[in-house]
Amino acid sequence: MSLLLTIVQTILIGTGVLFFLVGSIGLLRFPDTYTRIHALTKADNLGLGMLVVGLLPFANSPQQALKILLCWVLILAASSVSAYLVANKLQNEEPDA
Amino acid sequence: MIAFDILLGLGMLLAAAGVFWSADLFRAIVMFVVFGVLLALAWLRLQAPDLALAEAAIGAGLTGVLLLDTLSVLRAKKTAAGKLPPVDQQLLNTFTSTRACAAQNNHGKGHENLRFLAVGLLSLGILIALQAALFMRPEAAVNLPSMVAEGIPDAGIEHPITAVLLNFRSYDTLLEVAVLLVAVIIGLSLRIPSNSNEQQAPSSALIGARQAAYAGVISEDGGNDPILRNFTQRLIPLVLVTGGYILWAGSTMPGGAFQAGALIAAAGVIARLAGYNIASRVDQLLRFGLVLGFLVFLTVAASVMFGGRPFLNYPDGWAGSLIFFIEAMLTFSIGLTLLSLFVHSPGDGAEPNAKSSQRSVKSGSTVGSDNGVGNRPPGNSGKAEADHD
């Protein structure tokens, strides 16, 4: 049982970290700002999300688990809002784009 | 973990170099924010979670916003004053643009090279001296960690850093709060008086800049954008609650007055950035709040002398509660200090006499949700409209 849990955790954390790496590479490789926003939000949502889920079993108490989850929720909100704001500003700056 | 440390150290050097080598000030500021995040991680590796917490709140959050905001105000002014005579253009460029440096460098290239060489040698010498000092460090004369560990049972507080700050070395902290107070007094005295808008601006270009700043801050951002409004409405209470939690946690684990104060200031800054008018109706409350922490600290420090104890020597059994009381007051004052240095910055354009307090943050957010435009302070709105006409 604990072995299974460890395997699942490893997969989750590994995938999460992979998403971070992919997000970074996307931020570097994508040609314009809109696509870069796309790359970034994957790291925020999926990367941190999987990392958080993978780390949850390590929490010593329910409060700690709650804190970890709250981190993710906050980052989720912050990243979506900032993605919207940045894209919105870009749109306003150059209506043709 | 060694690889992590090496990467992190080199990353910090890279980020710092990025700050210094950036011709573009915006890039330098973003690099600085990045440096703050890396520094917070470095504090974690140095087993200093308190410092990491402070750096996360201050370095990565507050300072970056302050710098970005200043840059925006400077550039807005520059745009508004686009048709200045060349001499003053150059002066303005000193703050913002990259071309001014090149222009200044042109007369005196050899002189400049000499300067570069001298400064480079100086830096190199200091680097060598510091590294030599690191390698040839003397043995520690006293073992501070064990002394702290011995003192903790009597300190009335479990967390060693809070114990050092507010018990063993409380003199330093008292003086630090005094320094903060002096800083904010200077900052407040440098702000532009609210009634000097018209007198100060001999040309409409500047009025335009102020007007633009006013419109940009108060009506458009917070009032018209529902997503931003909703997000900040939910974020600000969370930040305030976390500030309270960090203050409370400071007695047993990393946290305390400074980090909590930084969070409270951050809440105010968010409210401000989102366009809420966090002006308090009570000017005196701000003044009072600024000195509250220092006054309480000083009163407690002095009043123990009536019991025949030395200055700042808490009575037995009272230390814990006294320290927490002082910390709570300090949190409030530090938050207000940092916030008012931000809000009262001259040339901010928007309501130069804005006052802020926790209470008014709340009232501001409720008013702001109804309509973003209608929450100007009554004394100031007439003036702003006069500018518009």
Added chain:
Amino acid sequence: MISFSVDFWYAGIGAALIALSLLAFLLSKRLLKKLLAFNIMGSGVFLMMVGMAQTQNDGAADAVPQALVLTGIVVAVSATALALVVIRRFALASVVAALAAENKAAENDAAENDAAEKNGAERTGSDTAVSDTTVTDTALTDPNLNKNGDPQ
């Protein structure tokens, strides 16, 4: 010869940061850049302080330098905020004065234009329509200040 110690490594990084930011602080011409360099220099000092103290204690966390550095961080941020206030005030003053000088110059003959730029301080000072605040502001923007006050 010396095994890797986390504290020692970061203290060395702190020393490098001090030297690097000293270079930037002395060479850069813009006030904001100087402020950033000053901040990073402070961070380097903090890193050295904590790292060196903990190296002496064989890597054990040392609360005393950490607490002092915490104090230092808060003082540094308030000093930064104050410096930004001063920079803003200075920039605003220079704009106001420049605009005042420009307005004055536009009213006068083209021959006087040159003088208006050079002696903006005295000229606007004698203007009764301009408030006292502006007079003091204008004094700040004497073109000489650009040379004396800036690169130091």
Added chain:
Amino acid sequence: MADFLTIAAIVLLISLLLGLIRVWRGPGAADRMLAAQLFGTTGVGIVLLLAVITDNGALFDIALVLSLLAAVAILAFVRRLKLQQSAADASSLSTKNDTAANKKEGQ
């Protein structure tokens, strides 16, 4: 497991340093801000990993603070654009307002 988490932290740090390149290259201010946002998120991830590796519950608070303030810089940035835009508008309008301003001055 600790080794694996350490490697994960190192990979996160590498991805963070990759983001540094984007901050440097830009080209737009928005791109730099996005990279800074990525720094905040990755920083939270690293702090969470370090908290588990060193088994220090206090580090979760730091992650919490970092994620709370993740959006602050973007807020400041958006306001920055607003200011510059409206200042540009204002300066183009300024000639129109000149007479009004002069009148005010004379009072």
